[in-house]
Amino acid sequence: EAEVAQSPRYKITEKSQAVAFWCDPISGHATLYWYRQILGQGPELLVQFQDESVVDDSQLPKDRFSAERLKGVDSTLKIQPAELGDSAMYLCASSLEGLGNNEQFFGPGTRLTVL
Amino acid sequence: DQQVKQNSPSLSVQEGRISILNCDYTNSMFDYFLWYKKYPAEGPTFLISISSIKDKNEDGRFTVFLNKSAKHLSLHIVPSQPGDSAVYFCAASVNNNDMRFGAGTRLTVKP
Numbered sequence: 001e002a003e004v005a006q007s008p009r010y011k012i013t014e015k016s017q018a019v020a021f022w023c024d025p026i027s028g029h030a031t032l033y034w035y036r037q038i039l040g041q042g043p044e045l046l047v048q049f050q051d052e053s054v055v056d057d058s059q060l061p062k063d064r065f066s067a068e069r070l071k072g073v074d075s076t077l078k079i080q081p082a083e084l085g086d087s088a089m090y091l092c093a094s095s096l097e098g099l100g101n102n103e104q105f106f107g108p109g110t111r112l113t114v115l
Numbered sequence: 116d117q118q119v120k121q122n123s124p125s126l127s128v129q130e131g132r133i134s135i136l137n138c139d140y141t142n143s144m145f146d147y148f149l150w151y152k153k154y155p156a157e158g159p160t161f162l163i164s165i166s167s168i169k170d171k172n173e174d175g176r177f178t179v180f181l182n183k184s185a186k187h188l189s190l191h192i193v194p195s196q197p198g199d200s201a202v203y204f205c206a207a208s209v210n211n212n213d214m215r216f217g218a219g220t221r222l223t224v225k226p
Contacts, residue, residue, distance in 0.1 A: 043216045
């Protein structure tokens with residue numbers, strides 16, 4: 001069964017360092033999402049891609065976060081510099097299309113701890 | 116701005132009984148509602164959904180009810196099984212964009 005792949009699964013870093021997370025969506029899925037889930041809360045959308053284009057990054061803290069999906073397939077989310085409050089689970093999801101009612105498939109997530 | 120709320124952080128039921136998980140929302144523009152299930156160390160997995168043009172959708176042991184006038188939806192699991200023990204997230208979107216999630220309800224089904 002096709003799955004969304006994410007790496008690393010766990011990342012520990014010190015504040016002010018740079019971190020990067022990678023996501024490979026299900027083959028053929030045009031829409032890719034990055035979410036942040038803080039402990040005890042639901043996932044919060046950070047950025048949504050349609051192919052290689054950003055369609056929604058209104059919740060992305062652009063002073064320190066960046067995301068790219070250069071070839072419209074896999075994607076990288078970067079944080080520079082990391083802050084203590086960035087400790088969270090970062091989830092990637094993909095769906096066939098961003099319009100209409102399409103189920104989002106989630107990867108296992110990357111758990112980030114900032115010390 | 117929490118547009119989707121799950122006010123019960125946890126729920127415990129006996130195996131074989133009905134589990135009812137509740138969700139409230141504030142944005143009347145939401146037109147699609149979903150329930151996701153999450154096991155530890157895994158990402159959320161889609162469980163069941165409902166369009167705003169319907170008030171009920173059933174899939175096996177899982178039924179979702181939507182009450183638009185009350186801005187409320189619920190997930191019924193019957194009969195509940197120990198394998199249903201997980202965190203359940205309610206989510207809502209407008210045309211599948213900007214999906215908003217609730218904080219989740221941890222369901223424990225006791226044998």
